[in-house]
Amino acid sequence: MEKHPEQQYLNLLQDILDNGSDKELFFNKEVLDQYKEKWEKPPYIRSVFGRQIRFDLSKWFPLLTTKKVFFRGILIELLWFLKWDSNIKYLVDNNVHIWDEWAWKGYHMHCLKDCPEEDLPQKEFIEKLKELPANDPFVVKWGELKTIYGRMWRKWPRKDGSTIDQLGWVIEWLKEKPFRKSYVVSAWNPDFIYHMASEENKNHVPPFCHTTFQFAVTEWNKLNLWLYQRSADLFLWVPFNIASYALLLQMVAQVTWLQVWEFVHTFGDVHIYSNHMDQVKEQLSRDLRTLPTMKLNPKIKDIDDFKFEDFELVWYDPHPAIKWEIANIWGYEERKKK
Secondary structure, eight states, X not given: OOOOTTHHHHHHHHXXXXXXXEEXXXXXXXXXXXXXXXTOOOOOEEEEEEEEEEEETTTOOOOOSSSOOOHHHHHHHHHHHHTTOOBTHHHHHTTOXXXXXXXXXXXXXXXXXXXSSOOOOHHHHHHHHHHSOTTSHHHHHHSBXXXXXXXXXXXXXXXXXXXXXXXXXXXXHHHXXXXXXXXXXXXXXXXXXXXXXXXXXXXXXXXXXXXXXXXXXXXXTEEEEEEEEEEEETTTTHHHHHHHXXXXXXXXXXXXXXXXXEEEEEEEEEEEEGGGHHHHHHHHTSXXXXXXXXXEOTTOOSGGGOOGGGEXXXXXXXXXXXXXXXXXXXXXXXXXXX
């Protein structure tokens, strides 16, 4: 019998539990003080390095069934990436809060140093972003993440001030010369990463986790997508990443008149947080269910024309969601100049 595609994800969870190395995480003083106040030890990660899973999208859509995955959030986030947007206002307006914490952290860190405004708690900060119009100075300044995937995919900053639409270039040329080997999109821009960043680009958003992806056509019309993810929270965020890039592959295949084929997901450091161990064991105890399928509006022929209503997830019948807690990790440590 053919193995269930989701089994390879579950096998990787078990691999980390059995063979992973335990590693400390970076926390700044403020976060460490919060753990001390609660008489709790900060979490750590258990990780392995260099793994790969793959999914045949011609048959199923790889949305996990051993726990319910927040697909609406995945879809809205991907549409946000494709909008070339780096301000969370669009997400907040659509009640998707995946990136709330990182926008608030920039505002909060500013307030701790020198802030004429009130240091709002995260919930109130997000409510204010939602209430104000997109062009309000508060939204423009504090909703902006700078370091976001869509910006690098579609507005990679050149040194001359212009931008490069990497994904747009790939789509254009896949139509004309499908067998090229150079259809690579990179998000890894050192000028936006921690201590390498220039002053105007520094922020506390983590360096890009999914750093590079490549499209390739096999046989005569089968479109494949390979992703390298340098850091992967396997329990919490990898299910999102799998579904997001699988959906991106379907979208690009449709607008380039190619057949959707295989998504290959390669990991660098792939890990489980110590405060998710019990949840992982619960997930591993559940039986596998039939994967859903994904229907796209066949009338859409341009990547920029897709809307939320153009997607239909069919026959998704997962186990219930599993509750979890995010480790409160903050950005980089400021280094003194020598």
